[in-house]
Amino acid sequence: MGVISFARGMPGPDLLPIAEFADCARAALERDGATALNYGPPGGYPPLREWIAGRHDIDPGRVIVTNGSLQGFSFVARHLVKGGARFIVEAPCYDRSLSILRRLGAEVEQIELADDGLDIDALAGTVRAGDVVYTIPTFQNPSGRTLSRENRFRLIELVRERGALVFEDDPYGELRFEGDPLPRLFELADGQGVVFLSSFSKTVAPGIRTGYVILPEELVPEIEALVLENYVSPAIFVEAALYDFVTGGGYEPNLERVRDGLRIRRDAMTSALGRELAESATWSRPEGGYFLWLDLPTGVSGEALLTRASEDDVTFIKGADFFFHGGGEEAARLAYSFATAPEIDKGIGRLGRLVRAAAAVAA
Ligand SMILES: Cc1ncc(COP(=O)(O)O)c(C=O)c1O
Known part of the structure; x- marks a missing residue:
């Protein structure tokens, strides 16, 4: 058995798009091989950064392409915990993010999920200035639950009022196979006061290890410094192949x-x-x-x-x-x-x- x-x-x-990605790997080398096979900048392969920025209507300088989005989570969490931020997480919540917070010795409060996502009334009872609200609002890992439209607006309003930061983790949002799409928190907040994390692991393939984080401008140098402490360069070749995949009609x-x-x-x-x-x-x-x-x-x-x-x-x-x-x-x-x-x-x-x-x- x-x-x-x-x-x-x-x-x-x-x-998995095996044959399609093979074609893109070859095309990337033929198009831009000298760049793709060399070291690259800490923020990632520039054309991919620009493509991501275009989709979110922001400046490419705010995007850092990481080796999977969990790495983006790890860098940002490290920085925020060091600065003394308390994390508010969903209960249940993605276990790997929780282990990172545990290892960082973060102060963490958990808030129960309701059927329609994070319980905003419970959040209102605790969230205060300087907190980080880590949320996976759409098809949450592990519960599959989704924050309702109304509560998305309430969440953004609440954190604004209190002076907290939202950390939105959204690897599954584009994998809707039923029902009406909902706006990302990042969009509802006009890209302000929300750190946004996403990944190509679930929309293309986990093996390409490509995710990204969109930061407020003032955080970019800090997070780039953490990148450079950890590796000399991101995996530019795979990012270049992904760029061909997303711009060549494969996505x-x-x-x-x-x-x-x-x-x-x-x-x-x-x-x-x-x-x-x-x-x-x-x-x-x-x-x-x-x-x-x-x-x-x-x-x-x-x-x-x-x-x-x-x-x-x-x-x-x-x-x-x-x-x-x-x-x-x-x-x-x-x-x-x-x-x-x-x-x-x-x-x-x-x-x-x-x-x-x-x-x-x-x-
Ligand atoms: C909510 C959430 N965040 C981050 C990740 C990590 O994804 P990546 O493969 O991009 O590191 C996952 C993977 O399961 C996830 O479910």
């Missing part, structure tokens, strides 16, 4: 393909969950992105379930891993991005049996 993984947020092999059709593949997988997962667990558990129904959040029946521990599921060749990440100060013990994050629809159906079948058995013991 093969292992069916709902654990890592990785795209399935059919979602939009690829997004369509990825969205379709994800929708089919989401549907396979939610319909299998409906068949297996309608009476005992609840789950989020994302309109895009990679993940859904499964709230297990009362008394069923995510950790114990994971041990049993791994013996049965199904894996996921237990909910508790996504909380800074505790929570999520009876929950799980399920990534539907990797397995095929038939595998998802089979894997949820296995998981369903285990959850029902554990719930019967707990009752």
